[in-house]
Amino acid sequence: MWIPIQLNEQSAEPLYHQVEVQLRALIVSGQLTEGTLLPSIREFAQQLKCSVITVRRVYQDLESEGLLRTRQGTGTFVASVGADERDRHRLESVISAFEIAVEAAMRVQCDEGEIESIFRRVLKEKLERGSRSSVRNPEHK
Amino acid sequence: MWIPIQLNEQSAEPLYHQVEVQLRALIVSGQLTEGTLLPSIREFAQQLKCSVITVRRVYQDLESEGLLRTRQGTGTFVASVGADERDRHRLESVISAFEIAVEAAMRVQCDEGEIESIFRRVLKEKLERGSRSSVRNPEHK
Amino acid sequence: MWIPIQLNEQSAEPLYHQVEVQLRALIVSGQLTEGTLLPSIREFAQQLKCSVITVRRVYQDLESEGLLRTRQGTGTFVASVGADERDRHRLESVISAFEIAVEAAMRVQCDEGEIESIFRRVLKEKLERGSRSSVRNPEHK
Amino acid sequence: MWIPIQLNEQSAEPLYHQVEVQLRALIVSGQLTEGTLLPSIREFAQQLKCSVITVRRVYQDLESEGLLRTRQGTGTFVASVGADERDRHRLESVISAFEIAVEAAMRVQCDEGEIESIFRRVLKEKLERGSRSSVRNPEHK
DNA sequence: GTGGTCTAGACCACC
C-alpha cells in the first residue's frame, strides 16, 4: 500500500517528525479510514528511504496518541477514533499553526489590516498552487 | 537595559532560538532602534536566566544577519539596517509563519471557508488578549 | 462445543497467551473435566476469531504441560491430571499474581495497612461484579 | 547520581520496561523528588549495563507521561507533578496489579476465603523478606 | 558536557 508522504531532506526538521505530521494529517482528515492496514515498517521504510527504526518510532508515537493500533505479527492499523476526537485533532493542529503565525505578526507590530492582507496573499498563493506539495522551510538554523 | 523577552522553559524550542526570534522581531519592527546598545552578554544571560553561551550565540547569529554590530570593548549595538531590508526581514518572518499555517490547514483538507473562519477566530482572540505574552506550543516532540 | 474465553484485542498481551491462561484456568479449576473433547483447531480458531496457528500453539503448550492430550485423528482432550498436580497449577497461578501485586505495592512504599485496604477494595468490587468478564490492562507497552 | 534499579536478565520482560516500572515507582512514591537531576543517559546506561538507546527510551516514555522533563544540553529532571496526580499514578499501579490477581483467582474458582488466605500468606512472606529485592517471574513463555 | 536523531543490523516473538 502506498502512502503519500513527502520528505524534505534539506529541512532541519527530523525525519520522523515530518512523517508523523503528514501521517497524522491523513488520519484526522479522514483520508485514511479506520481499520486501514498501513504498510509494514519494513515496506514503509523502503518507500521513505529511511531506517525501519524511524518508521517504528512514527507508528509508536501515533499509537500512543491513539491514532494507530498495532498488533505484533499482524500489522499496524488506523485506530477507531471518535469523530469528535478526530475533529479535535484536526482543528487543533490548524489553530495552533495560526496562533504561531498571528503571534509572529504581532511581535513585529503588524496591525490588523496588515495581518489580513498577508494572510490573504499567502492563502491565495497556496490555493493556486493547488494540492502541489511544497517544500518546507528549514526550521531552526 | 531591559529587553522584553519571554522564555518558555517547557517548549522543545531551543532557548537560543526563542531569544533570536524575539530579539529579531524587536529590531525589525523598530522597537529597538538603530544604534541602541544592548546589554552585555553576562547581563543579558542573567536577565534571561540562561547560559552566556546561549546569549553569545544569539548575538553572533544576528550579527551575521546584519542586524547587530559588535565593537570590541564597547558592546553590541543595533546595526543600521536599510528600511527596505528591515521590511524584508519583517515580512518574511510573518509570511513564512502563515505559509506553514495554511499548509497545515490544507493537509487536513480544510476548504477556503474553513481556513478563513479559523484565521478570524484566532486573530480575534489574539487581538483581544492584546500584547499579553503567551505560551508557545512545543515544535518538535 | 463452546469454550467460554474472552479475548481482548486492545491488550498488548499476545493472543495465544490470553487463551492459554484462560483455558488452563478452566481445566485446573475443574470446569473442564478429564476426558472432555475440545473443539478442533479450526473450530476453535473460528470461535476466537484468530489464526489456527495461535490455537495450535495453545494446544501444544498445554499438552507439554500435561493438561491436554492429543489423539491423532480423534482430537484434543483434557488429560487426566492428578488432583495434587491440578491443585499445584491452580495455586501457583494465583500466588504468582498476588506476589506481583504485593511487590508493586511495596515498590511504591505502601505500608501493610494500605495494601490491605486496596486489596479489600478490589476484592469487593470484583465479587460484586460477579463473574462478569473484564477488560485486562495491557502488560507491557 | 545512583538510582536503585534491579534488572532481571532472566525475565522475558523487556529491559526498558523493567526500568520504566521501577523508575516510575521511585517518582510517584516520592523517593525521587521534583527537580531531581537524573543521571545522563550515558551514565545510566553504564550503570544498568545496557545501551544508551534503552535509557533514552525510558526517559522519553516517562516524559510523555509527564513524569520527567528533559532539556537538550542540560539533562533530564523529575517533573513537577501535582500531588494528586502523583497519588493517582501510585494507586493505579497497585490497584491494577491487584485486579489482575483477583481475576486470576476468580478464574480458577477460588472463593472469598481462599483468596484472602492466599493474599495473607503472600503478604506475610513478602513483608518478612523486607525490602529485599526479589526476582520477577518471567511473564509469557 | 548534555540530549536528539538516525543507521544497519541482529535476534526474538507472534500470527
Added chain:
DNA sequence: GTGGTCTAGACCACG
C-alpha cells in the same frame, strides 16, 4: 510474513 527489543556507534544540536 508481521512487529518488538536491543546493540554499537555515528553525527548533530544545545548549553
